[in-house]
Amino acid sequence: MTDLIVIGSGPAGLAGAIAAAGTGLRVTVVDEFIRPGGRLLGQLHQEPSGEWWNGIKEAEKLQHEAHALGINIRCGVSVYNIETAEAGWKVYTNEGVLEAPFVLIATGAAEYPIPVPGWTLPGVMSIGAAQVMTNVHRVQAGRKGIIIGANILAFAILNELQLAGIKVDRVVLPEKNAVSRQAGEPEAVIRSLLNAAHLAPSALLRFGSRLMKNETIRNIGTRFYPKNGLKINGTPLQLRKAAVEIIGTEQVEGVRTVDIDAYGHVIPGTDRLYEADFVCIAGGLYPLAELAAVAGCPFEYIPELGGHVPRHSETMATPLPGLFVAGNITGIESGKVAMAQGTAAGLSIAKQAGKQAAASGRQLEQAIEHVRTIRQQVAIQFHPDIELGRSQMNEQWKAHEGTSVQPGEKIG
Amino acid sequence: MIENKQLIICRCEEVTYEQLQSTARQHTCSARELKLRTRAGMGFCGGRTCRIALDAIMDSFIPDENKAVIPLKYQPPIRPVSFGTVGGRHD
Amino acid sequence: MTRIIDHAILGKLDSLKKVSFQFNGKSYEAYEHETVAAALLANGIRQLRVHEESGTPRGIYCNIGHCMECRVTVNHQPNVRACLTKVEEGMTIESGRRHPTPLKKTEGLQ
Incomplete structure (x- = not known):
């Protein structure tokens, strides 16, 4: 049995899996590539501090952490469809159908x-x-x-x-x-x-x-x-x-x-x-949101985030119960922001799943605050008006909040 | 733009900018109809390479007011799979 | 193409086991755990297939499984993405061929 299926083993997906598994949830991560890390793999640049950011090393760190928590990472698995199931979601892959009450879509970006x-x-x-x-x-x-x-x-x-x-x-x-x-x-x-x-x-x-x-x-x-x-x-x-x-x-x-x-x-x-x-x-990046679209998630068009983005809250929830998003699918930003968003998503899922640690503490609030802090600190920013894009999404989320299906009712 | 005839937009079906432009003019079509007439975005990759370019081109022909709606629908399977896999056979 | 053995920041390439594979009937060497696309490029091969209808040459484009341009036949299984498939000892890889289009009008005959 799996409580959470994470689609994409990049910075957002792995951080989300780790945060959720840390509260006791059983997590499976799937990824199309031959090894975990997503677009962390390949990143290599010097920070303003002079330190090198080596994405391969960062991916390995996350992978080790994930394994220590018993997270099942499955590479070479392509997801081709996602549908609601009786209790949660069915994720269709080339290696069979997976089912879980919670899904985190962390599919990142594609190139324009x-x-x-x-x-x-x-x-x-x-x-x-x-x-x-x-x-x-x-x-x-x-x-x-x-x-x-x-x-x-x-x-x-x-x-x-x-x-x-x-x-x-x-x-x-x-x-x-x-x-x-x-x-x-x-x-x-x-x-x-x-x-x-x-x-x-x-x-x-x-x-x-x-x-x-x-x-x-x-x-x-x-x-x-x-x-x-x-x-x-x-x-x-x-x-x-x-x-x-x-x-x-x-x-x-x-x-x-x-x-x-x-x-x-x-x-x-x-x-x-x-x-x-x-x-x-080199045309730049746009959010790769096809699975969210197939799942039936509403979208917002926000150029500052990279185009069409699934509607989501700061807790990384979508209007669809049990469906969460994190990382570049929510807007084009640095891998560090994606990681922080993943952590917020993992804790948010844990809270909905009724995990005491996440529900009672201020962990989730702190994780959301951390996303904002990291956003201000990162060395690479893809869009100068990213903050504007983020606040537009938050406004859209609030504007629709009453009409959306409230997540959290189907926890089983 | 020069030499539109050579400018392939959809790599899978080798649909050029010129074909998209002349089809749009001739049939005054919607984004969806233009896609169906030319097969742009309907090849092996399912539009995963050219979709965003197609959206931009179609928008330049017929500007779309409602940007919140994704111009062309996403449909499963979003990755190529065999009929066996879709049919529930996983061997 | 040359392999990047020594990298200023990433360090030296781990010495890996070599495996041999076949591409269009010819034998090549690859490193274990690398993708078919990487192994072929390391052997100087850019063209992986031709467009089924027009016959134009194609190679890797996105290298992460989105564009399907690198699809090849691996051990008789068609349409396998070279960029997402690990090369294995004794693997036989065939590039795609041009298909006949007997019913298509040629330009100028319309």
Whole structure:
């Protein structure tokens, strides 16, 4: 018998499992990947304190803690459906149907695709794919790469590729279109990078924060942004170049670019071809919420959180009884925030399940407070207005509270 | 945007931006109808790669007022499974 | 492609047992516990299949099981994600092939 099924063994899922199991609940964790850790695996950056954040080590710590608590972690298990059952939820997997009164969906995020002509060629991959290949599998994505898209995720992974000795030839923008939108506008890209500059873990993003404080100077900064770009550990960041086509027959051979103005308009006659044997597309992240949708959970559209997010409370409950969410499915944030949210979710579930320790103490309140504290401290923040996004979700939750099914009635 | 004909949006079914645009123009269709006519997002991965791009493109053709509703429905199975698995056979 | 043996922060790659496997009839070496996708890339192979209809080459895209682009046939089981499957001694892997489309009109004949 299992009291709680956790879907996803990333920072949120494992922390949730650990918190719940710590109160005596029997927990099963399922994950599609070959080992637990989710997107902790692959994370590697230097904190402002100078300390290294090694996601693989963090994942191992959580895994050991989970095993010590008797949590059953099952890798290589894909969940394809979720339905209400007589007492809780049925979770359908490629290895059979699991049933439990409580489910925590911690499926994390997926990458926002930016289609570029030629992006189906072997050697073109999402930037996350290159991260996993490099830091988890320890195989070089290629000899010489080009990154299309300039955002926090791209810079974090650029840094990781450089650490592994992989040459990244340049970072360029995607061509501005209906999909890339602001990611194809140098002006907007600079603004978003500057918003994040004070939080960035590496010096690369602090490059211009002093110079480009106000709008006028920022505009001049974009217009006069050097053609060859500013260098990040040797890799030019070319915000005034856009990738128009990825070239190759059997696999990637290069990227054709054009120069663009501050608003992403193409400057005619500026075609260039740059050789490369791999290309990373960096479109950013959005919450991977398909299971919550299949379960029938209501959603809210909050761009600051990354798009469509299942409606949830600060206790990580959804309007559906027994169904909880934590981590990037609730909004794109750092792995540390995901972990704190997971702990809150695990305690919240324990409280509903009537576990004395969680119900009587102030543990849950403290866990929720801890999420806020961590959010303010983290080195990597994906959206500058994350706090606004979070408070919008809380307002939505309160606005609907009376109409939703109250969780906690079906504890058995 | 240049060379829309070459810009594949849905990788699984090789549906291009140009096909989506001309189908939307010709049939003045909803997001759902555009998906059914072109098969964009209906290939092997079930739209798991291109769905968000498709949403953005469809929104650029026909801006949707009610953003809280997910434009295209999610349906199980959300991961490819064999008929045997769905039928309850797990060997 | 080169393996990252020595990493400034992550340290030295653990010495792992080598296993051999077959891809499209040719033998290759892999490290135990690594994925089929990683093993093939380490052997310099990027193309895992072709698009069933158009025959365009495809390789890994997302590397975490979402995009299905890396699907291959493993020990006669089709549509297995190379990025989520651990390679095993003696495994036979086949890449996908182009399917015939006899009923499809070709462009220009409409």
